[in-house]
Amino acid sequence: MSIDKTNNPDNQKRRNFISGTITGSMIAAGAAIAPGIFLTKTAQASRDTTQAASAKNRWGIVIDTTKDVDWNKCVEACNKEHGLGNETQSNELQKTQYIRVVDVKNKSTGYTKSLPVMCQHCEHPPCVDVCPTGASMKREDGIVQVDRHLCIGCRYCMMACPYKARTFVHETLTDQREHTPRGKGCVESCNMCVHRIDAGLKPACVEASEGAMIFGDLNDKNSEISKYLAKVNTRQIRGDLKLNTGVRYKGI
Amino acid sequence: MKYLKYQQLKGESKPYYVFLGILLAIILIGMGATYHMEHNGHWVTGMNNHVVWGMPHVFAIFLIVAASGALNIASISSAFGKTAYKPLSRLSGALAMSLLIGGLTILLLDLGRPDRLIVAMTEFNFTSIFTWNIFLYNGFLAIVAVYLWTMLDRPYNKYTKAAGITAFIWRLILTMGTGSIFGMLISREAYDTALLAPMFIIMSFSFGLAVYMLVLMASYKYSDRELGDFVITKLRKLLGVFIAAVLFMVIIYHMTYLYSAEHRDVSLFVLRNGGAYTTLFWWGQIILGSLIPLLLIYVPAFAANRNMTAVAAILVILGAFAQLYILIIGGQAYPVELFRGYEVSSSFMDGQLIEYAPSLYEVLLGVAGVAISLFAVTFSLKLFHFLPISLADEVTNPHHAK
Numbered sequence: 001m002s003i004d005k006t007n008n009p010d011n012q013k014r015r016n017f018i019s020g021t022i023t024g025s026m027i028a029a030g031a032a033i034a035p036g037i038f039l040t041k042t043a044q045a046s047r048d049t050t051q052a053a054s055a056k057n058r059w060g061i062v063i064d065t066t067k068d069v070d071w072n073k074c075v076e077a078c079n080k081e082h083g084l085g086n087e088t089q090s091n092e093l094q095k096t097q098y099i100r101v102v103d104v105k106n107k108s109t110g111y112t113k114s115l116p117v118m119c120q121h122c123e124h125p126p127c128v129d130v131c132p133t134g135a136s137m138k139r140e141d142g143i144v145q146v147d148r149h150l151c152i153g154c155r156y157c158m159m160a161c162p163y164k165a166r167t168f169v170h171e172t173l174t175d176q177r178e179h180t181p182r183g184k185g186c187v188e189s190c191n192m193c194v195h196r197i198d199a200g201l202k203p204a205c206v207e208a209s210e211g212a213m214i215f216g217d218l219n220d221k222n223s224e225i226s227k228y229l230a231k232v233n234t235r236q237i238r239g240d241l242k243l244n245t246g247v248r249y250k251g252i
Numbered sequence: 253m254k255y256l257k258y259q260q261l262k263g264e265s266k267p268y269y270v271f272l273g274i275l276l277a278i279i280l281i282g283m284g285a286t287y288h289m290e291h292n293g294h295w296v297t298g299m300n301n302h303v304v305w306g307m308p309h310v311f312a313i314f315l316i317v318a319a320s321g322a323l324n325i326a327s328i329s330s331a332f333g334k335t336a337y338k339p340l341s342r343l344s345g346a347l348a349m350s351l352l353i354g355g356l357t358i359l360l361l362d363l364g365r366p367d368r369l370i371v372a373m374t375e376f377n378f379t380s381i382f383t384w385n386i387f388l389y390n391g392f393l394a395i396v397a398v399y400l401w402t403m404l405d406r407p408y409n410k411y412t413k414a415a416g417i418t419a420f421i422w423r424l425i426l427t428m429g430t431g432s433i434f435g436m437l438i439s440r441e442a443y444d445t446a447l448l449a450p451m452f453i454i455m456s457f458s459f460g461l462a463v464y465m466l467v468l469m470a471s472y473k474y475s476d477r478e479l480g481d482f483v484i485t486k487l488r489k490l491l492g493v494f495i496a497a498v499l500f501m502v503i504i505y506h507m508t509y510l511y512s513a514e515h516r517d518v519s520l521f522v523l524r525n526g527g528a529y530t531t532l533f534w535w536g537q538i539i540l541g542s543l544i545p546l547l548l549i550y551v552p553a554f555a556a557n558r559n560m561t562a563v564a565a566i567l568v569i570l571g572a573f574a575q576l577y578i579l580i581i582g583g584q585a586y587p588v589e590l591f592r593g594y595e596v597s598s599s600f601m602d603g604q605l606i607e608y609a610p611s612l613y614e615v616l617l618g619v620a621g622v623a624i625s626l627f628a629v630t631f632s633l634k635l636f637h638f639l640p641i642s643l644a645d646e647v648t649n650p651h652h653a654k
Contacts, residue, residue, distance in 0.1 A: 087295075089295045091295070091300070093300035094294070094299075094300045095301075096301075097599070097600050100599055100600040101599065102590065102597070102598040102600075103596065103597045104591050104594045104595070105594060105595040105596070105597075106594055107594065117590065117602075126437075126438060128377075129379045129380065130436070131377055131380055132376070132377060132380045132382035132386065133372055134375055134376070134377040135375075150368075151364070152365050152366075152368045153365040153366075154363055154364070154372075155304040155364070156433075159304060159305065159440065159584070160438075162438060162588065164301075164588050164602070166301075167301045168301055168304060168364060169293070169364070170293045170295035170300075171293035171294075172292075183365075184293045185294070185363070185365040186365065241438055252591070
């Protein structure tokens with residue numbers, strides 16, 4: 001297995017550790033693009049990964065579907081970040097997708113809309129409920145993900161997810177990202193780029209969304225996302241299921 | 253009434269070993285197919301990210317449901333005190349264990365990571381019905397083993413009733429657990445109903461009895477032991493009641509779904525709009541698997557013919573596979589609705605019916621599970637005193653004319 005050792009946040013974290021200062025961290029984050037140039041802004045302070053994630057935070061994303069954005073850029077950013085799309089044997093129905101663009105059409109009026117759909121990071125995730133081993137888990141800060149050491153590949157979580165947000169690794173994969181190990185026979189899904197969040201960065205799709213997606217802490221009333229949600233009407237997909245998703249949509 | 257005496261099958265005849273040899277060959281072929289699937293990954297199967305449980309699960313769920321149903325015969329004797337069923341009890345327990353072992357083997361071998369069995373056995377999440385089922389399945393094997401022991405070991409016969417009642421309650425919970433695997437899924441239209449728990453119990457009565465009857469008839473035919481009409485008639489009539497009960501539950505299921513607008517489409521998909529699934533429903537599940545067996549059981553001309561009873565049992569099993577295929581595969585192939593009332597499309601097949609064609613490997617694994625069950629029960633008959641030497645009417649019927 002060859003591992004991409006250049007532009008990933010884990011390496012950034014190591015550099016942060018060496019520099020030992022917030023300034024150093026900013027330089028390192030910027031260095032991913034070019035030395036001394038900062039194209040990205042950190043979403044929040046990087047997390048001390050020696051400590052457990054805290055329930056004080058609840059990470060979420062709000063998506064403004066009224067903006068004219070090419071959502072495929074988010075898909076491409078996700079694929080690049082996690083090293084997806086490297087299957088050589090799987091057919092189209094078997095390939096992994098963490099995020100997809102769904103086209104929605106009102107049958108009676110003909111009105112159409114496109115929007116990205118990924119794991120909705122539910123407060124009450126059905127995938128976590130049904131997982132027999134606890135591999136499907138929700139972090140204290142609300143991020144839903146799969147512990148790939150515990151997943152036995154039973155696929156019950158895929159049956160349970162109302163958003164079809166999960167996929168199964170159907171073949172042996174090479175050329176993987178260090179932060180997204182993808183073992184054959186395990187289930188995987190969007191983890192909100194947990195490695196980036198821990199490093200104080202935004203999820204890759206948010207970065208690529210041209211401002212149509214806001215990432216932040218739903219528990220922090222002063223965060224950009226909370227302020228946005230307080231003044232704009234947003235909805236949850238399948239809100240009737242009362243899963244209280246961490247991903248919200250404007251304009252659906 | 254003559255004294256009831258049990259004896260192992262001699263199991264020394266050529267046909268006995270040929271039968272075991274054929275089963276062993278099927279098992280080995282199935283293991284080869286499993287190795288191929290596990291070595292390469294599931295891309296070699298027909299399963300995908302939408303139909304995540306395929307043909308192996310149809311076989312596995314059939315065997316697990318039939319396992320709890322096969323125990324019914326023993327329960328009728330021990331828990332409900334119907335002495336006419338007592339001679340049939342031991343085979344009932346043995347078959348129940350064998351079927352469950354076959355079904356669980358399939359489930360295990362179809363995992364993405366069967367090598368992590370130890371994880372499944374040591375890491376538990378008690379909000380998962382799967383976790384509960386791990387205990388229910390293992391508990392079932394243990395309880396039925398003890399139950400069989402109380403039947404086989406004369407000094408412990410006094411505990412048979414207690415063990416039988418425990419096993420009966422356990423098996424009801426177990427089948428509810430199996431039904432709840434699907435019933436507790438809010439995500440898929442075809443599931444998400446508590447009806448599936450009782451429906452699976454009724455299905456188990458029918459499927460399990462059909463398998464039991466065929467194993468009983470074959471065992472007696474090929475071991476040259478006498479099997480009287482008294483037993484066959486009782487089981488045949490019981491099967492008729494169970495088939496009708498399953499039909500009743502299927503009607504209730506669809507009526508419930510047709511009644512509510514949000515579920516109507518998925519019911520109409522099975523009943524009218526589902527193409528192959530609709531064909532399978534009407535011709536496979538209803539006509540072939542239910543109505544024709546009912547005719548064979550209740551029309552006197554057929555009822556008198558034991559072969560027709562066997563045909564009815566075979567048809568019930570085929571109908572069971574049709575029913576489970578529609579429920580398991582059809583339920584997944586049917587689109588998950590993200591936005592109700594809207595047309596949706598995506599690169600991930602949103603809004604579209606998913607095509608699934610089982611691969612040969614999946615079928616071979618499923619058939620191997622059946623072979624494991626049959627091997628286990630056939631071999632157990634040679635080891636233990638499970639079968640009465642005779643089930644002739646003079647042995648089984650208390651009112652038999654001398």
